[in-house]
Amino acid sequence: MQTDSQSRGPAAVNAAALALGTDAAQMVLTLTVASQLCGVPVLAVRDVLGPQTITRIPLAPPEVAGSLNLRGRIVTAVDLRRRLMLAPRPAGARPMSVVVEHQGELYSLLADQVG
Amino acid sequence: MDDLLADFLTETNEGLQSLDGALLSLERNPHDAAVLGEVFRTIHTIKGTCGFLGLPRLEKVAHAGENVLGRWREGSLEVTQVGISLILSAVDRIKSIVAGLETAGAEPPGDDSAIIEALDAAFRGDVAPAPAAAAAEAEPMEIDHEPEAMPRPIIAEAPSPRPQSAQPEHHPEHPAPTQAEAGPGNAPQTIRVAVEVLEDLMVLVSELVLTRNQLLQLARSEANSPFTVPLQRLSQITSDLQDGVMKTRMQPIGSAWQKLPRLVRDLANELGKKIALDMIGAETELDRQVMELIKDPLTHMVRNSADHGLETPEHRRAAGKPETGRITLNAYHQGGHIVLEIGDDGRGLAVDKIKEKVLRQGLASEAELASMNEAEIQRFIFRAGFSTAAAITSVSGRGVGMDVVKTNLERIGGIVELRSREGRGTTFTIKIPLTLAIAAALIVESGGERFAIPQNGVLELVRVGEGDGAKVEMIKDSPVLRLRDRLLPLVPLARLLELDSREVSEGGTHFVVVTQVGSQVFGIVVDRVFDTEEIVVKPVAPILRDVTMFSGNTILGDGSVIMILDPNGIARATGLSVDGGGDNQPAQAKTPRGPRGGERTALLLFRAGEGAPKAVPLGLIARLEDLPAERIEYAGEKLVVQYRGSLMPLVPLSGYAQAPVPGSQQAVLVFGDGAHSMGLMVDEILDVLEAPLNIDRGGERPGFLGSAVIAEKVTEILDCAYWLRQGGEDWFDNAATQQASQPRVLLVEDSAFFRNLVVPGLAAAGYDIMGVPHGREALRLREAGEMFDAIISDINMPEMDGFQLVRAIRDGGPWQDLPVIALSGRAEPADVEKGRAAGFTDYIAKFDRHALGVALAQALELRGIASPVDSPI
Numbered sequence: 001m002q003t004d005s006q007s008r009g010p011a012a013v014n015a016a017a018l019a020l021g022t023d024a025a026q027m028v029l030t031l032t033v034a035s036q037l038c039g040v041p042v043l044a045v046r047d048v049l050g051p052q053t054i055t056r057i058p059l060a061p062p063e064v065a066g067s068l069n070l071r072g073r074i075v076t077a078v079d080l081r082r083r084l085m086l087a088p089r090p091a092g093a094r095p096m097s098v099v100v101e102h103q104g105e106l107y108s109l110l111a112d113q114v115g
Numbered sequence: 116m117d118d119l120l121a122d123f124l125t126e127t128n129e130g131l132q133s134l135d136g137a138l139l140s141l142e143r144n145p146h147d148a149a150v151l152g153e154v155f156r157t158i159h160t161i162k163g164t165c166g167f168l169g170l171p172r173l174e175k176v177a178h179a180g181e182n183v184l185g186r187w188r189e190g191s192l193e194v195t196q197v198g199i200s201l202i203l204s205a206v207d208r209i210k211s212i213v214a215g216l217e218t219a220g221a222e223p224p225g226d227d228s229a230i231i232e233a234l235d236a237a238f239r240g241d242v243a244p245a246p247a248a249a250a251a252e253a254e255p256m257e258i259d260h261e262p263e264a265m266p267r268p269i270i271a272e273a274p275s276p277r278p279q280s281a282q283p284e285h286h287p288e289h290p291a292p293t294q295a296e297a298g299p300g301n302a303p304q305t306i307r308v309a310v311e312v313l314e315d316l317m318v319l320v321s322e323l324v325l326t327r328n329q330l331l332q333l334a335r336s337e338a339n340s341p342f343t344v345p346l347q348r349l350s351q352i353t354s355d356l357q358d359g360v361m362k363t364r365m366q367p368i369g370s371a372w373q374k375l376p377r378l379v380r381d382l383a384n385e386l387g388k389k390i391a392l393d394m395i396g397a398e399t400e401l402d403r404q405v406m407e408l409i410k411d412p413l414t415h416m417v418r419n420s421a422d423h424g425l426e427t428p429e430h431r432r433a434a435g436k437p438e439t440g441r442i443t444l445n446a447y448h449q450g451g452h453i454v455l456e457i458g459d460d461g462r463g464l465a466v467d468k469i470k471e472k473v474l475r476q477g478l479a480s481e482a483e484l485a486s487m488n489e490a491e492i493q494r495f496i497f498r499a500g501f502s503t504a505a506a507i508t509s510v511s512g513r514g515v516g517m518d519v520v521k522t523n524l525e526r527i528g529g530i531v532e533l534r535s536r537e538g539r540g541t542t543f544t545i546k547i548p549l550t551l552a553i554a555a556a557l558i559v560e561s562g563g564e565r566f567a568i569p570q571n572g573v574l575e576l577v578r579v580g581e582g583d584g585a586k587v588e589m590i591k592d593s594p595v596l597r598l599r600d601r602l603l604p605l606v607p608l609a610r611l612l613e614l615d616s617r618e619v620s621e622g623g624t625h626f627v628v629v630t631q632v633g634s635q636v637f638g639i640v641v642d643r644v645f646d647t648e649e650i651v652v653k654p655v656a657p658i659l660r661d662v663t664m665f666s667g668n669t670i671l672g673d674g675s676v677i678m679i680l681d682p683n684g685i686a687r688a689t690g691l692s693v694d695g696g697g698d699n700q701p702a703q704a705k706t707p708r709g710p711r712g713g714e715r716t717a718l719l720l721f722r723a724g725e726g727a728p729k730a731v732p733l734g735l736i737a738r739l740e741d742l743p744a745e746r747i748e749y750a751g752e753k754l755v756v757q758y759r760g761s762l763m764p765l766v767p768l769s770g771y772a773q774a775p776v777p778g779s780q781q782a783v784l785v786f787g788d789g790a791h792s793m794g795l796m797v798d799e800i801l802d803v804l805e806a807p808l809n810i811d812r813g814g815e816r817p818g819f820l821g822s823a824v825i826a827e828k829v830t831e832i833l834d835c836a837y838w839l840r841q842g843g844e845d846w847f848d849n850a851a852t853q854q855a856s857q858p859r860v861l862l863v864e865d866s867a868f869f870r871n872l873v874v875p876g877l878a879a880a881g882y883d884i885m886g887v888p889h890g891r892e893a894l895r896l897r898e899a900g901e902m903f904d905a906i907i908s909d910i911n912m913p914e915m916d917g918f919q920l921v922r923a924i925r926d927g928g929p930w931q932d933l934p935v936i937a938l939s940g941r942a943e944p945a946d947v948e949k950g951r952a953a954g955f956t957d958y959i960a961k962f963d964r965h966a967l968g969v970a971l972a973q974a975l976e977l978r979g980i981a982s983p984v985d986s987p988i
Contacts, residue, residue, distance in 0.1 A: 053675060055564070055565075055677060055678070058662075058664070059662045060658075068676060069675065074656075074676055076656040076658065076659070103657075107656075
């Protein structure tokens with residue numbers, strides 16, 4: 001499931017974002033959040049991970065679910081359900097992580113399903 | 116100077132090594148301007164530095180060489196093979212002198228006139244290219260160092276009867292080619308490495324340490340693993356590697372001090388002061404990153420010392436000090452920290468000025484100030500926007516000062532302390548960790564989550580809860596811990612971080628992490644304490660920067676992410692930090708009120724002699740002191756102590772004037788209002804708390820107004836007036852009797868001390884008394900519909916004095932007919948007359964409690980109100 005975008009920097013991501021809708025080569029990774037289908041420009045995606053151990057961060061904004069360890073790098077997890085103001089995740093359900101890079105920082109987008 | 120010389124040698128050797136090659140390439144391509152420029156620059160740099168370092172021989176040779184190169188560069192002289200040889204021989208001479216410098220630390224003696232003459236001749240251009248034949252007679256001296264047997268006709272041409280003179284004595288035994296020799300014999304073997312390379316290495320090592328920790332953790336869970344032994348070896352090597360890489364980042368602090376002598380010199384000129392700068396411990400090493408971060412605060416503090424700290428020569432002479440002020444920098448290692456002291460022998464911090472400014476800016480109330488000791492008051496200079504300089508100079512005093520310094524230092528885990536004595540100088544002590552890259556941290560759990568607390572701020576761990584051990588007590592709603600007679604404020608971490616957890620008071624075992632931030636000690640309450648671990652602090656994601664409670668995050672040995680708590684942030688968030696950056700807590704305008712007001716009064720609880728604990732309104736106390744027994748002396752029958760330049764009588768509460776055992780400390784409550792002061796010796800200071808002061812007159816005895824229930828304990832309330840009189844100052848007549856009814860009296864008085872003296876006294880006498888600090892406040896009460904039976908007012912007050920106030924009262928309104936009694940430092944007949952003319956009912960001298968009581972009783976009687984006392988108060 002790993003995408004091969006490790007060598008691409010944020011510039012590539014931005015270029016991809018600019019090209020959105022104009023270029024036929026625009027690829028998106030689809031994911032489902034509370035049965036809402038979303039897409040993430042595939043060039044921004046660094047990793048897709050199964051359920052992870054996430055450390056809570058007290059006092060953080062509500063949409064920040066916590067942080068996780070991605071091969072030695074600390075990634076901030078954003079709960080897409082809360083960020084997009086969708087229904088909260090049912091108890092016991094374990095979300096997938098779509099790791100994206102934004103301005104040099106890694107973020108993990110928590111989605112119910114990927115692909 | 117030695118450091119400079121060493122740097123120079125390293126640099127020069129580097130330059131010289133490339134010079135031979137460059138000259139040879141120039142010989143092949145005489146028109147290569149780039150190479151020529153490089154050669155010129157190298158020689159020019161050497162010449163310049165020599166002049167600076169005072170190396171005349173080197174300088175002359177380099178200068179002559181530079182002249183020739185200069186003409187070549189201009190194109191006014193042709194680059195010839197002969198010329199190149201000449202320059203090469205000059206370079207060799209430079210090398211031999213440099214070699215001498217390295218061994219002896221000084222230029223070797225020798226004569227360079229021949230080579231200089233030859234160079235000068237070439238410079239003038241009047242030397243014809245020498246016949247090649249001369250090349251054969253190569254200079255014996257030069258030839259040793261020549262990488263190739265170059266023709267050197269010019270030298271040969273100059274009559275050279277001096278093979279021995281210029282020959283450095285130690286050189287003949289080195290026939291080896293120069294290249295090998297230019298690598299200096301005992302100069303420090305250094306290479307230049309780009310800083311990024313070191314930074315990258317450091318990051319890699321940090322990661323390696325983390326991975327090692329992870330492996331160790333895995334191995335620990337598996338008994339008899341075959342990996343154990345190699346893993347231990349790996350662990351050891353990793354630690355060594357970490358130390359090694361850490362060392363590459365270490366630099367002597369002297370390099371951060373380099374600019375200071377010049378700065379101080381310029382400041383001295385600008386300010387018209389004489390300043391000497393002493394630097395001790397310049398070789399003390401610390402991490403490059405830390406050094407970069409402290410450079411600016413350091414410069415700022417030295418600047419402050421020069422500008423604010425030191426006096427002008429005239430002032431110093433007048434104070435009996437040498438004209439030249441001294442700024443001392445001292446650096447040394449202490450544990451895993453570097454300690455830096457910046458001291459001056461100047462005027463010190465003027466506590467009174469600071470107080471004034473604190474009041475003016477509303478950073479604290481007078482009562483709060485009174486309960487602070489000198490050091491606490493001095494720490495106000497670390498508050499945002501605080502500068503004591505009366506005039507703003509171009510140098511400093513713009514109020515963006517010490518608070519920034521403090522914040523910057525705290526950001527890197529450092530602390531600043533301050534020691535100052537008025538007239539004797541000020542010393543700032545900075546303590547910073549040697550490195551920021553890797554820190555030891557304590558792993559704790561609270562509300563089911565784990566957190567790391569950097570260990571350098573942790574003083575101790577205390578287990579609290581059931582059993583015989585320490586217990587958490589509650590003062591009002593705040594938990595505290597009594598630890599070795601010290602009251603520690605507690606911060607329950609779960610509550611602070613809004614984690615769901617049981618309240619601390621609800622039993623169960625907890626741990627208190629006793630933490631120090633600056634001079635503030637407090638306890639962080641956690642559920643569990645695990646272990647210490649070495650962590651690499653990583654910054655938190657940008658969206659979390661607003662959460663000031665964390666200084667970063669890290670990955671633990673087991674691979675999980677953990678947040679690192681920032682004790683500074685915690686102290687600030689809970690308002691514990693005495694000098695928190697800028698967020699000054701609202702200084703409550705404390706209006707002392709009588710007992711019936713039901714308001715809380717700040718009380719100091721202490722133990723003295725037998726019986727119940729004693730209490731005194733905090734506002735009455737100027738300071739609390741812990742005096743060493745040795746300072747207490749007998750003067751006749753009485754005990755005295757030298758205190759702030761005068762003798763202060765000490766009165767024992769127990770009644771027996773007995774000096775404490777030598778070596779012990781005596782707790783003293785200091786009362787005073789400027790000119791007078793008196794110390795009350797007590798056994799132990801227990802607490803400061805706010806409580807309603809409902810005095811029960813039952814327990815009345817000399818020296819005590821009665822008793823009150825404070826913190827659920829019967830406590831005797833001190834009659835300050837009684838004890839002040841014991842101190843020898845017959846300020847008052849003392850009497851206190853009781854009465855049932857309570858006329859309401861308003862006291863308008865700007866001096867908090869006096870207000871606090873009169874209010875409890877009159878309150879104890881049965882008046883319902885309210886004190887306000889100035890006339891406007893009083894009139895505000897009138898507008899608010901408050902009614903009193905009498906008003907007592909001071910005369911000299913800022914904004915609206917007593918006369919203006921009484922006129923405003925008499926002008927109409929509900930207070931028009933109230934008796935208004937004036938209190939004044941002066942009660943001459945003329946003053947009394949003036950007072951009555953203005954509308955005062957009576958005019959009483961301050962401190963005349965007897966007269967005040969009588970006047971109050973009379974005034975009330977006239978209005979048909981029974982005075983609560985038939986005898987004077």
